[in-house]
Amino acid sequence: MSVTIKDVAKAANVSVASVSRVLNGRDNVNEETRKRILAAVRRLRYMPNGAARSLITRRTHTLGALLPDLHGEFFSELIRGIDIAARARGLHLLVSSSHGDADEAAAALRTMRGKVDGLLVMSPYANADFLADNLPPALPTVLINTPHTPENCMAMSVDNHAGAYAMVEHLASLGHRHIAFISGPEDNFEAQNRLHGYRDAMAALLPGVPVQILEGEFTDNSGYLAGQHLLQLEQRPDAVFAANDMMAIGCLSALHEAGLRVPEDIALAGFDDIPLARYITPKLTTVRVHIAELGEQALARLVQAIEEPNTDAEREKTLQSELVLRASSGTGAHETRRKTAHASKV
Amino acid sequence: MSVTIKDVAKAANVSVASVSRVLNGRDNVNEETRKRILAAVRRLRYMPNGAARSLITRRTHTLGALLPDLHGEFFSELIRGIDIAARARGLHLLVSSSHGDADEAAAALRTMRGKVDGLLVMSPYANADFLADNLPPALPTVLINTPHTPENCMAMSVDNHAGAYAMVEHLASLGHRHIAFISGPEDNFEAQNRLHGYRDAMAALLPGVPVQILEGEFTDNSGYLAGQHLLQLEQRPDAVFAANDMMAIGCLSALHEAGLRVPEDIALAGFDDIPLARYITPKLTTVRVHIAELGEQALARLVQAIEEPNTDAEREKTLQSELVLRASSGTGAHETRRKTAHASKV
DNA sequence: GGCGCAACTGTAAACGTTTTCATAATCCAT
């Protein structure tokens, strides 16, 4: 059995109340007894039990993060942003990821009750019904990149639509007309928004030019296959815009294999600005998403909601993305950046 | 106030004991009352409080992970491995990272008491004294990549020494004699082992050839600077072996800028096999560390120690690394792999 | 009819804290 506050109290010849007081930095305890207590704490190697503590204080100093995965650049960055923000506030992070199905996600969510002070949720299953059924009631929650925001939650997302729109705008400004798009998975909310951004921009900026959409799945291999497909189209596009960087990189391999030069023969652009993007040749023009910042801000808002429950800040917030122009779109060697239009729907 | 087990009991006209029983899947409760209870649970949206539960059961179904950082390829992979293994067992992960100093790490460790069933620790501060002072007693712990393993802990690490040794062996087998080394940070345990591996291999395989060591810091920029330095040496090396891939990539930039061809003029090798390594030109020869597997195995061992505390498995375990031969060392275009000698010290 | 047994259910103690309230001790001004 490990040492409890009672053992410390006994060892220091005081009551548990006094021990608790010094451990929580209350000032109303005699200097001499405080010393005696601290000595006992040290001698016995006492560490308070977190479960007992949070049971009574209703505070865990822990935030839960429900994520679909931990793999890859995106989540690595997201977690990093969340972590930085959490650490700055002395909070722990309880992560739960990789949910095969909605039931698993639900179970994970339910077991968080009593273990966290708030929740960060990013999940393909996070629709209104799911959340209503499985979110512990009265637990502050921030949704990340979800299609819909229920009444009692806050939301935080990336402006994928504006980013994609801006990229098409950029490619069009360079004189490209036939701009093909390699899409992401159909059931992915972000992929949908990027596709819409592409469609809307094509319709608005290049009316009459037919859209060309190749199906991808956000993997480099699917980008490679799309690249091969693309070369067989009767109308070869002037430019290819992939819905994420990994697919752009895969596509680049296919283009290189076919002997095409990028950007001379065909321009290429991606989305995300993963670290790899600046290391490949040519360097990839892309839309930068400030993923870490997304995590940081989401957490910051969550903490605010926990600490000041009444002051209701704006429920939804959208993070602007940024155009990163590099060699692959044929804009010259120097990298430039430009904020995308903020087309928030709030 | 949120709904507790008492509310459910009242609503179903039973005692809390019965509610607890059906929630924990005990069979000794009447089918009809079970239904009544489950109905009440659903109606009230009851979710058990984790803190109360773990206070009495002494189980949290959560594992703690103390890491120095969450940023970068290494930790992303490590966390991924840990996460996969945790999820397979229905466990949560409480992460705490980015500790600026030992005190912070200590605080993080202490607050884990009562919130986790076991601990995964990877920290530059994790020496014997630190652990003895701050590890909650009797809490199963697995140390990752630490120099020394105290009595009551288990350890898991990568065989950096053998990996570096094998790489020198490979380079020497290609006829290179003057093999320079770009080292990592001096206070980093892994960097030290890689350096030792290099030194030992040079002494054993190329006796008489002087070692050439450039100081780096594991960043691509420090690799770039080392590369510039290296070109000014009176004896230009035939090959450069960087203590990690990022530095190799930085060095590559410097070599390219100076007009040198890799591997024709100078061979290059790294360590880690980060995803980037196969995307740069030429593809980087490197030592692959199975980082995710490291995390998985560490967690698996931790869980075993928790579930069967008496059966003491081997305390330390070393994970073999693997040589990945690609173009940058001049071995031809095809990638080959080869296990490094297992020079475990157990 | 009483006994033992099985099946079900409830009571209450425990887990390790925090915190309210009461009490004791000290002090200072009358």
Place this chain on the structure above:
DNA sequence: ATGGATTATGAAAACGTTTACAGTTGCGCC
């Protein structure tokens, strides 16, 4: 001396569970 503050301390309730134990039934059987 006496009273009212002020300060330091302890006793005990509370947090929401689980579980050992003790009932309470109903049943079959001598």
